[in-house]
Amino acid sequence: MQMRRKVYLAAGTYTVSLGTGRKEFHPRKPRPGIEHYMQEAGRAVISKIPDVNVIDECVVGNFMAARFNRQGNLASLMPTIDPALVYKPCTRVEGACGSGGLSIFTGIKSILAETADVVLSLGVEVQNTVKAIYGADVLAGAGHYASQRKNGHAYFFPSMFSDRAGAAFEKFGHEKVRRAMTQWYVNAVEGARRCPEAQEYHNTVEDLHAIGNTPPNPKVFVDHLNFSDCSKVSDGAAALLVLSEEGLKKTAIAAKDAVEVVGFGTSVADLTKQPEDPTQADTSQSAVGKAYEMAGIHAKDLAFAEVHDCFSITGILMAEATGICGHGEGYDFISEGRTKLDGDLPMNLSGGLIGHGHYTGGTGVRETVDSWKQLTGRAGDFQVKVPSDRPYGLMISMGGNDKTVVTLVMQQAGS
């Protein structure tokens, strides 16, 4: 597959990722609803263009507002962002925690289909509306309810990835895998401390390794993960514009302020099946392969990657899925610090899902916004060096237990 038309991303933004860890978060005080986040992110995008009327279409990615917020029909909430969006086409897309990736993917398709030049792509989730034990029920919807939920764990998804960690312990040795998982957590918080919107931005703990090494307690949680191995429960939204060349002109966005999508991939796997090898994220690998092929690049051409680390173990499987190291090599790669800000392939520089936060349906958009920030030099304290011979950024948005995946390869436009 080749890109038949140029597609750009620009004007990215995200809200604070609100939840435990943020000073302004108080579990018992009233908080803004889902439309507030949509409006905050959507308006921030619109404020970056001279005329809102050039937006041809909107896409909103969301996982479970129907349960978290008892709200469906989210597409029709988009016009609350701006009255100019009334009567515009808008689609709501869902692919569990990969919904954000699908939101951008859908925008890209509209550009390629030449049915739009400017698409507002947004992703949102507001999940602090229920206690974690009930939130686990809602998130379990990303697995197969009929065949898995009854016999599943109270903390359904943590338990699925705990099983993956267990399999990795067995195959590669507990110490090696655990060390990498802890390092992943440490990197995540260090990254979040550099990004003011991140949920762990206020984290001041000195000995992060000690927290990361807390022994798991299966009586209150799962067998092989502790709480620091998990992404956060978050409220937030992220948004950007997906544009054609014509769209760049209409929005008066300079090429240097946009990134070009040079490759993308999407793959799904059978929701009702268990992973063949739990120590690999093969669906993600497949989607990464498609994006690389379309872009004509390899992992060694990347300046950084933004990957889906819903759990520390997932982060490591994703690192391997980028292809920068082989199967089983990701553990040492991470333990040696090679994914840190100054490493061989820096990853998740604003903290990833564990440090930045994980408003599930919005996360893929947030990852893409961070990629856009990196490639256009807007990442502030978490800015990586983008070398001219490795000018690409990779984004992996993943839903469920490696079931629904969207990947993007991007580079600064005009370069």
Add this chain to the structure above:
Amino acid sequence: MDLAQRYTDVGVIGAAGKMGSGIALLLCQQMTHRRLGPDGKGRRFKLTLMDVNDAALDGLQSYLASQLKRMAEKSTILLRGLYADRKDLVENGEIIDAFVADALALPRFTTDLGAMKGAHMVFEAIAENIDLKKKVYGELKNLCGPETWFFTNTSSIPISLLDREVGLGGRIVGYHFYNPPAVQKLLELITGPDTQSDLIEASKQIASDLRKKVIPANDIAGFIGNGHFIRDGLYGISELERLTGEHGFPEAAYLVNHVSQDWLIRPMGIFQLIDYVGVDVFQCILGVMNRFIDGEDLHSTLIDALMDKGVRGGQNPDGSQKDGFFRYEKGRPVAVYSLDEGKYQPLDDSWTGKLDGLLGTLPEGYVPWKGLARDPGKNEKLAAYFANLRATDTLGSSLATSYLKRSKEIGENLIKSGVAANAEDVNGVLLNGFFHLYGPINDYAADPQTVH
């Protein structure tokens, strides 16, 4: 009768009170777990919750409903196992709701003591009044079968006295939960020479079922917890009286409370703790201890004077703190009682600042109780802090050092008089029941080399 059988018919008396409601909650949860477990099949379970206060029983129902839900939310992993064969219950939310409904099906609410007939185990938490308890146990003895066991939550009354005078034949133990029973981990188990041995064994098992840490105490009025607290409180009062001459009553109350909280790194100052427990409860326990313990003057004219003026402490039904030595806003002392004037004097810097100056600065290494409570390195930090305290020559450190010495002496006397088996048990009660960071039996008041 085995314990599984005993658990099928249980009663709580005084079930609508502070302690009774918490005990009822714990039993309701445990009995429901048993009902749902493998041994529960084919058994009927009944939890009789009795109180003379009918209106308060309404409140008990809603308390149980909300607390059972919270408990279920925290034990969903276990509950998913217990409901594994219920195909209709899939999500955590469904399982939690089913558990609450199943649990609420166990209690029968009543004002009739006669409903205890048939109970295999009776937990009693009525007011701390010897005559009332004797009367109730007299009736229970006639009502219940000869195998029924009794668990009294008394804070101070010797259980052998109840056993002997009522003629219970060793079927009673002291089962001293701490307030609130659903939260506090500690349980003092008080047995006498006649207590049936299988009752003692079962008492330990039940405590572990209810996830309590048992510390055994001998049957001497006050046991370990109040044995220490009441005497510690009396020492604080004697210091208050001593310092009143020079500084005035409110000033002395402020000084002693401040030293006993901050200089000793305790969760509360001594007078705040007495207010929390209740000046009335303090007086009541003091009275019982004084009656049964020889050779020690366990009495306080100051406490009597406060009670005469209607200063009682304790909590309002909503959990907020009533006026006692101090007046409170949002749980923090804002004014101190003036005994002469019979009114509260606001705590403000204009005069407390001067007193702080008199005490001197807190020794180096001071960290408030809150900051140390979860610190894994707290023991080293406490040792370093108290070494500095000993090395400083201020009014604050001399008051604190005397306090430490007296607290230790009280602890050691509890062992000497046979109330506690050893220092570990004394320290365990203060650590677990009073949330002290260190036990009273320590070397913090004296240089290590002078200790033998």
